[in-house]
Amino acid sequence: MSEKIHKVPDDFATLAHLRQADYQRLYQESIRDPNGFWARIGRRLDWIQPYTKIKDTSFDEHDFRIRWFYDGKLNVAANCLDRHLLKRGDKTAIIWEGDDPRLSEHISYRQLHERVCQCANALKSLGVGPGDRVTIYLPMIPEAAVAMLACARIGAVHSVVFGGFSADSLAGRIADCGSSVVITADEGLRGGRRIALKENVDEALKASGTQCVKHVLVTRRLGSNVSMQKGRDRWFEDLLQGQSKECPAAAMDAESPLFILYTSGSTGQPKGVLHTSGGYLVFVAMTHELVFDLREDDIFWCTADVGWVTGHSYVLYGPLANGATTVMFEGVPSYPDAGRFWQIVDKHAVTLFYTAPTAIRALMREGEEPVKQWSRRSLRLLGSVGEPINPEAWEWYHRVVGDGRCPVVDTWWQTETGGILISPLPGAIDQKPGSATLPFFGVQPAIVDNEGNMLDGVAEGNLVLIDSWPGQMRTVFGDHARFVETYFRTFPGKYFTGDGAKRDADGYYWITGRVDDVLNVAGHRLGTAEIESALVAHPKVAEAAVVGCPHDVKGQGIYVYVTLNLGETPSEELRTELRNRVRQEIGAIATPDFIQWAPSLPKTRSGKIMRRILRKIAANEHDQLGDISTLADPGVVDSLIRERLNGSD
Numbered sequence: 001m002s003e004k005i006h007k008v009p010d011d012f013a014t015l016a017h018l019r020q021a022d023y024q025r026l027y028q029e030s031i032r033d034p035n036g037f038w039a040r041i042g043r044r045l046d047w048i049q050p051y052t053k054i055k056d057t058s059f060d061e062h063d064f065r066i067r068w069f070y071d072g073k074l075n076v077a078a079n080c081l082d083r084h085l086l087k088r089g090d091k092t093a094i095i096w097e098g099d100d101p102r103l104s105e106h107i108s109y110r111q112l113h114e115r116v117c118q119c120a121n122a123l124k125s126l127g128v129g130p131g132d133r134v135t136i137y138l139p140m141i142p143e144a145a146v147a148m149l150a151c152a153r154i155g156a157v158h159s160v161v162f163g164g165f166s167a168d169s170l171a172g173r174i175a176d177c178g179s180s181v182v183i184t185a186d187e188g189l190r191g192g193r194r195i196a197l198k199e200n201v202d203e204a205l206k207a208s209g210t211q212c213v214k215h216v217l218v219t220r221r222l223g224s225n226v227s228m229q230k231g232r233d234r235w236f237e238d239l240l241q242g243q244s245k246e247c248p249a250a251a252m253d254a255e256s257p258l259f260i261l262y263t264s265g266s267t268g269q270p271k272g273v274l275h276t277s278g279g280y281l282v283f284v285a286m287t288h289e290l291v292f293d294l295r296e297d298d299i300f301w302c303t304a305d306v307g308w309v310t311g312h313s314y315v316l317y318g319p320l321a322n323g324a325t326t327v328m329f330e331g332v333p334s335y336p337d338a339g340r341f342w343q344i345v346d347k348h349a350v351t352l353f354y355t356a357p358t359a360i361r362a363l364m365r366e367g368e369e370p371v372k373q374w375s376r377r378s379l380r381l382l383g384s385v386g387e388p389i390n391p392e393a394w395e396w397y398h399r400v401v402g403d404g405r406c407p408v409v410d411t412w413w414q415t416e417t418g419g420i421l422i423s424p425l426p427g428a429i430d431q432k433p434g435s436a437t438l439p440f441f442g443v444q445p446a447i448v449d450n451e452g453n454m455l456d457g458v459a460e461g462n463l464v465l466i467d468s469w470p471g472q473m474r475t476v477f478g479d480h481a482r483f484v485e486t487y488f489r490t491f492p493g494k495y496f497t498g499d500g501a502k503r504d505a506d507g508y509y510w511i512t513g514r515v516d517d518v519l520n521v522a523g524h525r526l527g528t529a530e531i532e533s534a535l536v537a538h539p540k541v542a543e544a545a546v547v548g549c550p551h552d553v554k555g556q557g558i559y560v561y562v563t564l565n566l567g568e569t570p571s572e573e574l575r576t577e578l579r580n581r582v583r584q585e586i587g588a589i590a591t592p593d594f595i596q597w598a599p600s601l602p603k604t605r606s607g608k609i610m611r612r613i614l615r616k617i618a619a620n621e622h623d624q625l626g627d628i629s630t631l632a633d634p635g636v637v638d639s640l641i642r643e644r645l646n647g648s649d
């Protein structure tokens with residue numbers, strides 16, 4: 001833990017929404033009287049039918065429920081668009097910045113409203129109605145925002161699948177939620193490279209379980225020549241063209257589903273995290289305003305893809321609910337060169353900038369020159385999200401990118417939490433590099449040991465949340481039992497985050513990373529079980545075990561141990577084949593960094609793979625293996641270490 005404290009700059013605090021005393025007072029109130037607190041906060045939205053009931057939640061498995069604002073009705077898209085039209089109709093809602101630095105577009109709230117209405121009408125014309133699922137597989141282009149908001153407008157539930165996922169992954173996600181419509185693009189463009197999105201959709205729709213899809217809408221991003229299946233595929237632009245620019249916003253229950261987003265867990269295939277409307281929007285709007293200390297004239301840029309929760313909550317819903325200007329970037333930080341982020345900051349006068357530690361570390365390697373070429377004078381706050389940020393990267397971000405002027409907010413949260421749960425409020429909470437600091441309003445973190453005992457004061461253990469907050473996921477789509485089992489059974493009555501954490505003498509939280517079998521590779525969440533199942537599907541593989549290993553840029557790399565079937569011999573070709581298999585089944589983000597051939601794997605006598613040992617071997621921490629006496633065959637460990645030291649990869 002870094003001991004350094006960065007005090008809130010005085011000039012920042014003077015103008016900030018909240019100062020230290022405000023934080024203490026409001027936090028206490030939010031815990032003492034959640035109903036009163038959230039009743040007031042909820043009024044920041046427009047409700048078609050105002051709520052009178054606020055919080056109805058219990059994490060007790062036998063009396064389980066999570067409902068917020070639950071007798072109210074609203075429309076999420078109307079809150080993100082219509083209610084701004086009077087005052088902010090001509091204000092830019094979205095600044096789109098293309099992969100090609102010469103391309104950008106400003107879309108006003110009025111224009112966005114029109115396009116969303118047209119898209120909503122188009123979806124209606126295809127028979128899409130409230131509760132129906134629509135899969136969105138698009139690059140970072142305005143159409144993604146239009147499609148998401150169009151679903152929200154008519155009460156349909158979107159499931160956005162990151163464009164970097166493979167056809168197989170897409171197929172699994174389409175089949176799981178039974179989408180009737182898929183919205184995609186001919187091709188995507190990232191870092192100058194084309195991504196065959198429509199081709200992937202075609203491939204995905206050959207898989208079993210995807211017959212639910214009746215329509216595919218294809219937007220022309222690159223004008224590429226793609227095959228269109230008659231009766232099923234339509235050009236997005238053609239379908240929208242004739243549609244009215246007005247579409248009534250459906251009055252949706254606060255608890256009606258807004259979106260499903262698939263995320264990896266420690267077991268099985270990714271699960272469909274389901275978020276609902278009222279509580280989610282209240283929570284993302286409020287966190288967006290206070291964590292980033294938003295002002296009317298800010299230009300907010302969150303670099304995440306809309307395929308991840310960060311893109312949902314802080315590229316789209318939070319900023320638009322607040323009537324802010326949000327930047328949507330199609331490309332990558334390194335294209336055409338390592339100065340791209342800062343070139344964009346200058347080009348659009350970005351004031352609030354939010355990115356992932358992996359990007360910061362990658363840019364750090366390029367030195368200060370590409371940063372210093374640009375003025376970055378507009379910046380007034382920097383944010384970090386997605387993985388633990390090491391103090392060196394934090395300091396570099398603060399000193400080099402922010403010229404030492406800008407507070408850095410290290411925001412901890414998850415797909416499941418909907419919005420930010422632990423983070424400094426920039427005018428109220430002093431920062432310590434590497435710590436996400438203190439809980440947001442209404443959030444009650446706690447640290448428990450492996451037996452579930454609550455640990456007080458300075459402590460280290462498992463991070464849990466002892467009560468609900470409005471942005472919390474409500475269920476796993478189609479499998480409520482899995483939801484309760486995954487999050488509420490490990491430590492009964494508490495939500496288990498899957499993360500480890502320390503709490504210091506100031507009550508600050510330091511997230512130490514996942515304590516389960518979930519990897520966080522370059523800020524992308526991957527399940528070891530998914531990668532293993534892709535590997536063992538190869539006819540030559542008997543067994544595979546996947547663990548995370550330290551990686552300078554990505555935070556974690558993917559380290560794979562593979563046991564081949566008897567009679568098979570390891571080879572470089574096989575290694576490439578296995579890598580490709582994972583890419584094909586999951587996507588390039590899951591490509592193994594190292595594959596070590598393992599004649600056998602360390603197992604307990606009951607046959608359970610001891611991943612703790614495999615992690616240590618992968619990290620070259622052979623002297624910290626701990627107790628290996630429970631292994632069925634302790635000799636396995638020596639041979640794995642020998643292989644590792646011989647540089648098996």
Ligand code: PRX
Nearest residue numbers: 385386387388410411412413414415511525
């Ligand atoms: O391990 C934590 C890490 O990312 C996980 C959640 O991943 P995902 O659902 O993909 O959401 C990422 C974006 C919110 C967490 O369980 N994580 C996220 N933010 C931080 C973090 N770890 C440390 N510090 C953070 N600020």
